[in-house]
Amino acid sequence: MNGDAENELATLLRAAIAGDERAYAEFLGRTAAIVRGFARRKIQGGVDPEDIVQETLLALHMKRHTWKTDAPVSPWVYAIARFKLIDAFRKRGRHVEVEIGEIAETVAQPEAETVSDREIGRVLDGLTAGQRSVVAAISIEGRSIGETAAKFGMTETAVRVALHRGLRSIAKKFGRS
Amino acid sequence: MQTNDLINALRADAAKQAMPLGYSWWIAIVAATIIAAGAFFILIGPRPDFTVAAHTPRFLFKFIVTLALVVVAFALLRVLSRPGSDVRHVAYWLVLMPILLGTAVAAELFAVPSDQLVTVWWGSNVYVCLTFIPLIGLGALAVFLAALRHGAPTRPRLAGAVAGLLAGGIAATFYAAHCTDDSPLFVATWYSIAIAGLVALGAICGRRVARW
Known part of the structure; x- marks a missing residue:
């Protein structure tokens, strides 16, 4: 993610924490697209990537007080998405290695949802x-x-x-x- | 439910906010210290010659090690409770305690005649130490696990272990004011074993308690 997108995301989340619902919806929409790209690249069957998107959004929501308001947002988002992804595989009785590398994440393209x-x-x-x-x-x-x-x-x-x-x-x- | 539907719900819930994690950690360490202090004064209390002992370097050294442990473990625990923070950077500081203890043990081996080393090492409080450090730290550990639950540890077992380390550091700081065995040989061995008990308990509980 480039610096501008990163700053915008942080600005939106700060506004959301200050109580701006519209900024929050915008933040969640953009974050969903990022996590979707991440989940689709990491998953080859077994788990629906959109489930990971939704579990991650819910976790972000419940744990948004763990974000440091002066820190970049994307490392925080990816760490939660990775945790939820590993957790999803664990729950389904599968062991996967999810690579920790940041390189793949920087090329993550926002993606649209498919219905299921x-x-x-x-x-x-x-x-x-x-x-x-x-x-x-x-x-x-x-x-x-x-x-x-x-x-x-x-x-x-x-x-x-x-x-x-x-x-x-x-x-x-x-x-x- | 589609993702946009979920976003509608989350958006409408924007006003409900939990306490920022930074505050909860400071509340937790104050509460844990009060609980440990309470346990300490009720169970054993300071040694009678506390004020005299406070002038001896061996006695003071115990507090340097245990307080260093508290500072490092607290920093590490906070980092572990925030997804995406740089854990390694803080974790390096953990080598400080072995370095401090190693240096003090080496100095002690020179200072103490070799025929007395075993006596000094074993001391007279081994079982007291192994019993009361975990006992004093138990309440503190519970507080830190609760704070961890409020956070979002992506490595809950490790975070639980560090919660045990921090509780152990606080308990050992209080216990050091009671114990008359001031030799670094005693501290390096028995304090470490006692604290390791809390670390193991923290690791076991961390996985269960800090699930999110």
Whole structure:
């Protein structure tokens, strides 16, 4: 990744941590493309690269307080993606050597998603009914916090809590299973 | 669920932020030190001649080694809890402790008559040392493992071992104020073994506790 892209990514993540949702969505979109390129190059069957993308985004989200706000973003992103990739192979009972070299990563090209059934969809089924409907409304139906609150007759705070707990529970399942 | 759907959900959750990891480490080391101090004063306490001993170089040397260990292990643990940081750069400093101990042991071998070496090496507190360093460090280790869980160690077993090393360093610092065996021969052997126990426990727990 070149210096400009690196700086933009850091700026977006800093803005996100300061509470800018739009910057956060932009950051996640760009990061997803980078991780997708990384995962597709490392995986030859056995694991769906898009599952790695989603597990990595979720881990980045839950662990974004571990990023040092004055540090470059990409070493942090790649370290998490590599960890999730190795973990995915380990869980599926396969041993792989994921090369630690940085050279291959610098040529990673952002790539677009292809559609298929995702592990995260199956994990969603393990949530409590309330959490599941809130997470689904916001993610799949693309509703805002306010719209979701109106739809279910909940307060916005309750929606935020249900969303956060739901996401944390999904992230935990990825870590454990 | 598609990746863009997931991004919608993560974006909406942007406001929920955990405490920055840097702060949690400082809270953890303060809490761990308080817990270890509590255990130390309840279980054994300082030796009676503490103020006299404080003027002897052998006694002071114990604190130089154990505090150096605390500083290095703390730096290493923080680095291990952040994905993508340069671990090796910090890990090199671990050689400091063998160098310090090796130098002191060499000096001790010259200073002590050879027929007394075994007596000095064995001392009179071996079992006390092997019991109370792990005991004083246990609570501290639990605190560091909790902090590690808050972080994101990509090598959880290693990070857990270093958490044990740090807890051991803190425990040994307190224990050194109790123990009357000040010879570097005693410290290099028995302190190391006692701390290694916490390192092993940390490594075992690290894999389970710090999963994410």
